[in-house]
Amino acid sequence: MTLPSRKPGGIPAATIARLPVYHRVLSTFGSQGIVTIASEELAAACGVSSAKLRKDLSHLGSFGTRGVGYNVSYLTFHIARELGVTKPRGIVIVGMGNLGRALASYRAFGARGFHIVGIFDRDHEMVGSTLLCGQESFTVMPISDLAAVVAKNEASIGVITTPAESAQEIADLMIEAGLVSILNFAPVFLKVSQEVEVRKVDLAVELQILAFHDQKLDSEPSPQELSQVDIA
Amino acid sequence: MTLPSRKPGGIPAATIARLPVYHRVLSTFGSQGIVTIASEELAAACGVSSAKLRKDLSHLGSFGTRGVGYNVSYLTFHIARELGVTKPRGIVIVGMGNLGRALASYRAFGARGFHIVGIFDRDHEMVGSTLLCGQESFTVMPISDLAAVVAKNEASIGVITTPAESAQEIADLMIEAGLVSILNFAPVFLKVSQEVEVRKVDLAVELQILAFHDQKLDSEPSPQELSQVDIA
DNA sequence: TAGATTGTTAATCGATTAACAATC
DNA sequence: TAGATTGTTAATCGATTAACAATC
Numbered sequence: 001m002t003l004p005s006r007k008p009g010g011i012p013a014a015t016i017a018r019l020p021v022y023h024r025v026l027s028t029f030g031s032q033g034i035v036t037i038a039s040e041e042l043a044a045a046c047g048v049s050s051a052k053l054r055k056d057l058s059h060l061g062s063f064g065t066r067g068v069g070y071n072v073s074y075l076t077f078h079i080a081r082e083l084g085v086t087k088p089r090g091i092v093i094v095g096m097g098n099l100g101r102a103l104a105s106y107r108a109f110g111a112r113g114f115h116i117v118g119i120f121d122r123d124h125e126m127v128g129s130t131l132l133c134g135q136e137s138f139t140v141m142p143i144s145d146l147a148a149v150v151a152k153n154e155a156s157i158g159v160i161t162t163p164a165e166s167a168q169e170i171a172d173l174m175i176e177a178g179l180v181s182i183l184n185f186a187p188v189f190l191k192v193s194q195e196v197e198v199r200k201v202d203l204a205v206e207l208q209i210l211a212f213h214d215q216k217l218d219s220e221p222s223p224q225e226l227s228q229v230d231i232a
Numbered sequence: 233m234t235l236p237s238r239k240p241g242g243i244p245a246a247t248i249a250r251l252p253v254y255h256r257v258l259s260t261f262g263s264q265g266i267v268t269i270a271s272e273e274l275a276a277a278c279g280v281s282s283a284k285l286r287k288d289l290s291h292l293g294s295f296g297t298r299g300v301g302y303n304v305s306y307l308t309f310h311i312a313r314e315l316g317v318t319k320p321r322g323i324v325i326v327g328m329g330n331l332g333r334a335l336a337s338y339r340a341f342g343a344r345g346f347h348i349v350g351i352f353d354r355d356h357e358m359v360g361s362t363l364l365c366g367q368e369s370f371t372v373m374p375i376s377d378l379a380a381v382v383a384k385n386e387a388s389i390g391v392i393t394t395p396a397e398s399a400q401e402i403a404d405l406m407i408e409a410g411l412v413s414i415l416n417f418a419p420v421f422l423k424v425s426q427e428v429e430v431r432k433v434d435l436a437v438e439l440q441i442l443a444f445h446d447q448k449l450d451s452e453p454s455p456q457e458l459s460q461v462d463i464a
Numbered sequence: 465t466a467g468a469t470t471g472t473t474a475a476t477c478g479a480t481t482a483a484c485a486a487t488c
Numbered sequence: 489t490a491g492a493t494t495g496t497t498a499a500t501c502g503a504t505t506a507a508c509a510a511t512c
Contacts, residue, residue, distance in 0.1 A: 055480080058494090087447075101334065214316065215319075
């Protein structure tokens, strides 16, 4: 009881959020034929400090070699393993407005081990129309088909691109259908049970945070010396 | 010198990131005719604790009334003022792939005090084509026009929706054109000078974080009791 | 006055950082 | 061995939380 035992799944949330970035950059290095990389160089490519990178990786295990660095493919594999991206995940998208259609057509979505298994809309006029998504094409389905499609394809993740008013209702239906991970683009806070993980992406919020930055600069004394010197 | 003087622009970054959410929710309440609101209720609608909300607001000043709550329009105004969203901001979008076209057409972008002043693409075949964006329509311009358009319209924010390979180059051009706020959807870390604020939105990263959550549940003991009980 | 709710305090928690011993 | 780089430690920093005095 007094032992300071290491918690089993105790990887900090901040670390988890950075692992996909490390994974992607490592993949790129790997495809360039780079075999070994030092934390300093990898960290620079990821936009973090080397101390932070090493600290993050230390939570997964000890995969580097002192004096040498990390084996790129070995580290890539272990991060992928930790993230669970070894197994492909099915996703459904609800809300076929501009954003929903773009995400359905977005190559980057499918490029990293995710595949769309269904697209949905509440609008009866939209249902039945076909969307070309790269090589595949999808037919917009009615929301009433959601549960069946999720079950049949063992979908993992629900993406909500509806207007704010419908988002909660759709989230409830997704959870009822068995989804426990939701990516929400609607500008509302979704009330869900504890087991469900919701990540919210609010594009207008991102712009407003940048507007705050703009404003601060407007009232600054010398807006003269802006040049490509330091690295943020 | 020994006085613990309050720093002038010392609002924590975590608070800034939440202010747009408070602002939006308050706007909604305002348009519903609600005059006064308590921190408990506002916090619930925003998905934060009331303690956090009050702490955040305390950094802006003292705009509530003890025993009563906050006046909705008064608070909305002061948050807008702090965020700098009172003045409309011009934005440019570079990269007219699926995502870029969607953002250009996305109503929510224009709805909160932002207006698009130009859309650009490197591809000569794309340049000159017209995009219907709600009521307005835009013609895709060549990158060589970027600086002129930014200057003429006093644009504030650059949005990068190019492939990863071109993103750094476009960022450099944006900064050269005078932009100091960039919203980057390309999956690369942009190297920029200190004065420039870059926010990165990586849709694949968001999905991968959710995949991590899925995986944890897969290996859980009882995937039985998932119901709409608690609030995350 | 009694009830309600803010604004602030102090404690806790988690994340970041710098430095360095371990070790290839 | 000498040089390089990891993994870990301990200090610092910032953010969250709970509690409550202030005050409407």
